[in-house]
Each structure stands twice: as structure tokens, then as C-alpha cells.
Amino acid sequence: MGGDHAAATLLTGPGAEQILATALATSHQSLESWTLDAVNARPGAETSAGYDVVADGERMYLVASTVLLTDEQRAASKAVRLSSDIGEVHVWRHPADPFLPGLAPASVPDELAPRLSAATGRTVVIEALDMLVLRPMRRAVLRARTTAEDGRRTWYVKVVRPERSEAMLRRHRMCDLAPLAVDGGDGIVIVREASGVPMTRALHRPDGSDAASIDPHMLLEAMDALPSDALALTPRPAVADRVAEYAAMAIKEGLDDARVQALRSRIEAVLTSVPITPPVPTHGDLHPANVYLDSPTDPTRVVALIDLDTLGPGRAIDDCACMVAHLLVLPALDPTGYVHVPREAARIYEVFSTRHDERELRARVAANVLSLAAGTDDADHAQAWLEVAEAVVDRRTLA
Known part of the structure; x- marks a missing residue:
């Protein structure tokens, strides 16, 4: 509990500014402003925080976490590893995520549309894509408003760790009352908006x-x-x-x-x-x-x-x-x-x-x-x- 509290204090307090500034400096960017958006803590595990940031006039969303990453995960998400009073802290830029490889393609309409088209057998155009839920390293949910030859539809795009997507698809497929769910790959499960x-x-x-x-x-x-x-x-x-x-x-x-x-x-x-x-x-x-x-x-x-x-x-x-x-x-x-x-x-x-x-x-x-x-x-x-x-x-x- 003490470690959890110390991590939350650091990531939500004044010390967060130094963490963000140091992480941005590794890519030669200067922090102009930051606002804490959300904190996600798992008792006995990592504590993570998301921030709305402006650096060199560019708006971005950064995640800082006490999670331990492998060299491969760090490289894939372009995470920066820093030392702090509470130990190792990693910082990365959304939509990269070391445990959710599907989050980046799911967050970009031009990358998500081909996956949805392939999964449904229709040519899908995404007109609007909104983030509804973001739990770094755990899950995300986006809403995609689409058009295709069979009309307009709304889909909910669920991003989970790839090893968990098959279980989610299986649950939808076995239940008659569940809306259609299709596999978008890389832990992306796309669920059609329910009727009614x-x-x-x-x-x-x-x-x-x-x-x-x-x-x-x-x-x-x-x-x-x-x-x-x-x-x-x-x-x-x-x-x-x-x-x-x-x-x-x-x-x-x-x-x-x-x-x-x-x-x-x-x-x-x-x-x-x-x-x-x-x-x-x-x-x-x-x-x-x-x-x-x-x-x-x-x-x-x-x-x-x-x-x-x-x-x-x-x-x-x-x-x-x-x-x-x-x-x-x-x-x-x-x-x-x-x-x-x-x-x-x-x-x-x-x-x-x-x-x-x-x-x-x-x-x-x-x-x-x-x-x-x-x-x-x-x-x-x-x-x-x-x-x-x-x-x-x-x-x-x-x-």
C-alpha cells in the first residue's frame, strides 16, 4: 500500500512535471504545459497516469507508469525509461502501448477501416472515431461510426491484450443475445452496436x-x-x-x-x-x-x-x-x-x-x-x- 501511495503521489503531484519534461527532452522537445487526465492503479502492481501535454506547440497525450518493461516492449512502444525516487518509471506517447499493440491501429481511421472491411467482407469507411475508455496496458474502447454498401453502422472497438481477444470473441459467439463481434487482429475486437x-x-x-x-x-x-x-x-x-x-x-x-x-x-x-x-x-x-x-x-x-x-x-x-x-x-x-x-x-x-x-x-x-x-x-x-x-x-x- 505504501508503494502504491508513493507512486500515485509522484505521478499526480509536482514531480510529474519533471518526469514529463525529462522524457520529452530525450526527443529534443520542450514541455510547455501539462494537465493530469486520469490515474489507474492496481493494488500491489503498477500505477499509471495519463496527461494532456503541450510540447513545442504540439498537443499530445503521454502515459507515465511504474510498470516494468522488457527491452522489446520498450522499443515497440518507444517508451522512455527514467529513474525516480520510487524506482523505474516509463513514459510513452499514446496511442503506443507496450501491452496493447492493437491500440495504435485502432486509433487511426485509415488503419482501422481495412481491418473492419476484411473482417466483415464489406468496404467500410470510418466517418468518426471517438475514444470512450482508456486503461493503459489493460484495455481501450472506441466508437466508430461507419458507412458501407449496406448502410450506416456504429461499431465498438475493444482493444485488449492479444492473448485475451480470442476469449472475448468466443463469449460473443456462443451467446444468442450478443451482438456480432469480429476479429480485427492484434487484440482488436470489433462489436456491432446492439439492436434495441x-x-x-x-x-x-x-x-x-x-x-x-x-x-x-x-x-x-x-x-x-x-x-x-x-x-x-x-x-x-x-x-x-x-x-x-x-x-x-x-x-x-x-x-x-x-x-x-x-x-x-x-x-x-x-x-x-x-x-x-x-x-x-x-x-x-x-x-x-x-x-x-x-x-x-x-x-x-x-x-x-x-x-x-x-x-x-x-x-x-x-x-x-x-x-x-x-x-x-x-x-x-x-x-x-x-x-x-x-x-x-x-x-x-x-x-x-x-x-x-x-x-x-x-x-x-x-x-x-x-x-x-x-x-x-x-x-x-x-x-x-x-x-x-x-x-x-x-x-x-x-x-
């Missing part, structure tokens, strides 16, 4: 008017339709099984130690008392933004599931808990637009609790809400969601 509308859109009304009513049974039907082949995939720990880790993260981010530990203890007291059941196919991250419905106003069925990276063996109760937890936190994002969501969450929870042990479901919902509080960068949201998690275990909500 996200459940979040069906629930959101900016003017506070009545939202769509979501039939809980259609969500259960979608869960039941997950492929049995998913049982052969590598299992992942459920959020509730990592409640101690999320509690530590929440405290580190500034939430009250005593309250978080009390919440953790109550959740664990329930979870340690429930029987272990055989695994079933699970989505692994089943929240409203990953569920697509046939209508924004009168939905009758789930037409697509997205972000199937977590598909695999697990417990159906965890998919249910994830869904309810994410519903409960939506009002903090837009109190007016999601004013009716607590009602929908309660209805959905009531039906889910007829299929699963209600006491265990409640504990797993609270664990998922705690994980969201631990993971947000917004202090107000973190505090509000800690209160939601406490209300769940206290039975002051979902009653």
Missing part, C-alpha cells in the same frame, strides 16, 4: 415523467437464455465475494472507516451462512446499461446483452444483485430523470427474491452498491451510495 435500446434509456425521463415499466420476468428470461457452454469458461469471483477488498478501497477513498467496516461485517455474516450451490451460466456484469430492450416506452423483451467479457460460470443471484444495485444508484446520477427508478428497483427485487433467498440477495445487493461507492471518483456519489448500501442491509429500502 438500453434499459437505462427506458428508465430515464429528463422531465421526470413516468418511465417505462420493466417486467422483471423478461430479465430472468434473458438470464435463463445464457448459453450452457459458458460453464466451461474460466470462473471469476463475484463482487460479493470481494466485499473485503471493496471495503478497503472505500475507506482508502475517504469513506468513514467504522461505517464501512460495520457494513462489511453485516454482509459477510450473511454470506458465510448460506449454502454453496452449483454454478450456472452468468453474465457477470448484468446492469441496466448492458441490457437492451425492444422499446423505450413499452418494452416486452430483452433483445440484446452487451459487454459479455465477464460471461462465465457463477451464481444467478449475483446477476440479480448486480442489476438491483445499479438501479438503486441511478437516482444519484440524475434525481429528476431517474425519479421513478426506486419503484422499478423494488418491483424487480420483489420478483427476484421469489427465485432466490431474500436474505442472501439483500446482502449481495448491498455488496454491489458498496463496490460502486468504492469505485467512483465523485465523493458525493460515494457518500450517497454508502447510505444506500446501509439502507439495503437495514431494510429501509427494498422493503
Whole structure:
């Protein structure tokens, strides 16, 4: 923990300027200005930071990381190795990445278009390409708006480490509710935009008017339709099984130690008392933004599931808990637009609790809400969601 803190302090504080200036000087460029954009830290592993930089009048994005690189990785990404008070630091310029060789071609329309054309058998022209998510050395997601002889389409370009792309493609190909996914090579997986509308859109009304009513049974039907082949995939720990880790993260981010530990203890007291059941196919991250419905106003069925990276063996109760937890936190994002969501969450929870042990479901919902509080960068949201998690275990909500 101490090393993680020291790395974060260096890469986000005044010392970052010297690191950036020194790295740029190796290519005879002078730093004019810099702004910290994002920090990504893995406990016990590397800490990385991204910066918007201007050097000699040129705008660029640089990444600095405490990651250890081989000579080959350093050469491929043109990373600069520097010494610092915390040890070795590497700096490279986006879109180069030592672990994501597909990031550079995925970030350039003229390089991505031929890959998409080859994968789909159509001549594709990319009209717009936007970066949505960037986690250096881990993953990136871009949105490509395209035209081809069969019309306009939107594709989501996921860039992962090359050894992980086949597993992602396999998950999409085995699930009937998954949108088409094609292989772009070098760890690039390109996923067609799902049909239908996200459940979040069906629930959101900016003017506070009545939202769509979501039939809980259609969500259960979608869960039941997950492929049995998913049982052969590598299992992942459920959020509730990592409640101690999320509690530590929440405290580190500034939430009250005593309250978080009390919440953790109550959740664990329930979870340690429930029987272990055989695994079933699970989505692994089943929240409203990953569920697509046939209508924004009168939905009758789930037409697509997205972000199937977590598909695999697990417990159906965890998919249910994830869904309810994410519903409960939506009002903090837009109190007016999601004013009716607590009602929908309660209805959905009531039906889910007829299929699963209600006491265990409640504990797993609270664990998922705690994980969201631990993971947000917004202090107000973190505090509000800690209160939601406490209300769940206290039975002051979902009653």
C-alpha cells in the first residue's frame, strides 16, 4: 500500500512535471504545459497516469507508469525509461502501448477501416472515431461510426491484450443475445452496436415523467437464455465475494472507516451462512446499461446483452444483485430523470427474491452498491451510495 501511495503521489503531484519534461527532452522537445487526465492503479502492481501535454506547440497525450518493461516492449512502444525516487518509471506517447499493440491501429481511421472491411467482407469507411475508455496496458474502447454498401453502422472497438481477444470473441459467439463481434487482429475486437435500446434509456425521463415499466420476468428470461457452454469458461469471483477488498478501497477513498467496516461485517455474516450451490451460466456484469430492450416506452423483451467479457460460470443471484444495485444508484446520477427508478428497483427485487433467498440477495445487493461507492471518483456519489448500501442491509429500502 505504501508503494502504491508513493507512486500515485509522484505521478499526480509536482514531480510529474519533471518526469514529463525529462522524457520529452530525450526527443529534443520542450514541455510547455501539462494537465493530469486520469490515474489507474492496481493494488500491489503498477500505477499509471495519463496527461494532456503541450510540447513545442504540439498537443499530445503521454502515459507515465511504474510498470516494468522488457527491452522489446520498450522499443515497440518507444517508451522512455527514467529513474525516480520510487524506482523505474516509463513514459510513452499514446496511442503506443507496450501491452496493447492493437491500440495504435485502432486509433487511426485509415488503419482501422481495412481491418473492419476484411473482417466483415464489406468496404467500410470510418466517418468518426471517438475514444470512450482508456486503461493503459489493460484495455481501450472506441466508437466508430461507419458507412458501407449496406448502410450506416456504429461499431465498438475493444482493444485488449492479444492473448485475451480470442476469449472475448468466443463469449460473443456462443451467446444468442450478443451482438456480432469480429476479429480485427492484434487484440482488436470489433462489436456491432446492439439492436434495441438500453434499459437505462427506458428508465430515464429528463422531465421526470413516468418511465417505462420493466417486467422483471423478461430479465430472468434473458438470464435463463445464457448459453450452457459458458460453464466451461474460466470462473471469476463475484463482487460479493470481494466485499473485503471493496471495503478497503472505500475507506482508502475517504469513506468513514467504522461505517464501512460495520457494513462489511453485516454482509459477510450473511454470506458465510448460506449454502454453496452449483454454478450456472452468468453474465457477470448484468446492469441496466448492458441490457437492451425492444422499446423505450413499452418494452416486452430483452433483445440484446452487451459487454459479455465477464460471461462465465457463477451464481444467478449475483446477476440479480448486480442489476438491483445499479438501479438503486441511478437516482444519484440524475434525481429528476431517474425519479421513478426506486419503484422499478423494488418491483424487480420483489420478483427476484421469489427465485432466490431474500436474505442472501439483500446482502449481495448491498455488496454491489458498496463496490460502486468504492469505485467512483465523485465523493458525493460515494457518500450517497454508502447510505444506500446501509439502507439495503437495514431494510429501509427494498422493503
